[in-house]
Amino acid sequence: xxxxxxxxxxxxxxxxxxxxxxxxxxxxxxxxxxxxxxxxxxxxxxxxxxxxxxxxxxxxxxxxxxxxxxxxxxxxxxxxxxxxxxxxxxxxxxxxxxxxxxxxxxxxxxxxxxxxxxxxxxxxxxxxxxxxxxxxxxxxxxxx
Amino acid sequence: xxxxxxxxxxxxxxxxxxxxxxxxxxxxxxxxxxxxxxxxxxxxxxxxxxxxxxxxxxxxxxxxxxxxxxxxxxxxxxxxxxxxxxxxxxxxxxxxxxxxxxxxxxxxxxxxxxxxxxxxxxxxxxxxxxxxxxxxxxxxxxxx
Numbered sequence: 001x002x003x004x005x006x007x008x009x010x011x012x013x014x015x016x017x018x019x020x021x022x023x024x025x026x027x028x029x030x031x032x033x034x035x036x037x038x039x040x041x042x043x044x045x046x047x048x049x050x051x052x053x054x055x056x057x058x059x060x061x062x063x064x065x066x067x068x069x070x071x072x073x074x075x076x077x078x079x080x081x082x083x084x085x086x087x088x089x090x091x092x093x094x095x096x097x098x099x100x101x102x103x104x105x106x107x108x109x110x111x112x113x114x115x116x117x118x119x120x121x122x123x124x125x126x127x128x129x130x131x132x133x134x135x136x137x138x139x140x141x142x143x144x
Numbered sequence: 145x146x147x148x149x150x151x152x153x154x155x156x157x158x159x160x161x162x163x164x165x166x167x168x169x170x171x172x173x174x175x176x177x178x179x180x181x182x183x184x185x186x187x188x189x190x191x192x193x194x195x196x197x198x199x200x201x202x203x204x205x206x207x208x209x210x211x212x213x214x215x216x217x218x219x220x221x222x223x224x225x226x227x228x229x230x231x232x233x234x235x236x237x238x239x240x241x242x243x244x245x246x247x248x249x250x251x252x253x254x255x256x257x258x259x260x261x262x263x264x265x266x267x268x269x270x271x272x273x274x275x276x277x278x279x280x281x282x283x284x285x286x287x288x
Contacts, residue, residue, distance in 0.1 A: 027172045
């Protein structure tokens with residue numbers, strides 16, 4: 001029921017808060033955690049379009065930063081006794097989350113209620129709301 | 145973290161599916177469960193407005209049915225070792241859920257993604273979506 005969890009994160013504070021809940025779910029049978037960070041392709045496109053010659057370096061740096069963050073989370077969860085595995089995908093966050101949900105055959109999604117890009121979410125609705133609407137599996141939404 | 149759970153139910157199939165998740169959360173520290181059924185006051189008003197002389201009997205019967213259902217759930221959860229308590233409130237479901245969340249100082253809400261009134265929800269968005277948006281505590285949404 002809680003055996004394999006998908007944990008999408010954009011490293012926001014509420015995403016990090018969700019980590020504590022993941023740990024607590026261990027006693028309820030959680031074993032495997034797939035950590036997912038999606039690099040928003042629309043952001044990349046915008047940088048590439050309007051950016052200077054340093055854009056490529058910037059994008060590469062962004063990916064490196066993300067890799068460092070997910071590896072840290074992976075290590076932390078492994079220390080708690082989970083089978084943890086990190087994935088970085090490039091795409092539209094909602095779409096990638098639903099794709100990985102299917103691909104990994106998870107049994108639960110644990111997600112923060114709001115991402116870092118707060119203003120956009122206030123206008124468009126948060127990614128987590130859309131995940132709740134469209135996911136096949138139960139979703140635990142952690143609030144700020 | 146999962147100690148006191150609010151479980152709003154309209155007795156739909158997905159609400160009942162949520163019960164299995166509640167049971168599983170026991171090992172993660174769930175102790176107390178508040179079962180909440182809201183009798184939608186708008187429905188009552190409509191019945192009273194357009195109903196025949198039998199309306200009052202009908203409303204009373206509806207409440208009795210609800211009471212029977214929540215007592216059955218309460219018994220089931222108590223058998224699993226929970227401190228369970230049922231509440232029936234009259235009002236707007238979203239508003240009552242948020243009010244009881246506050247009043248009972250729960251630490252988690254477990255709710256089915258869709259209610260029985262499916263067509264209305266398809267047009268207006270589901271109660272669970274609104275609960276996710278406005279609750280103060282984490283929300284576990286169980287999908288059909």
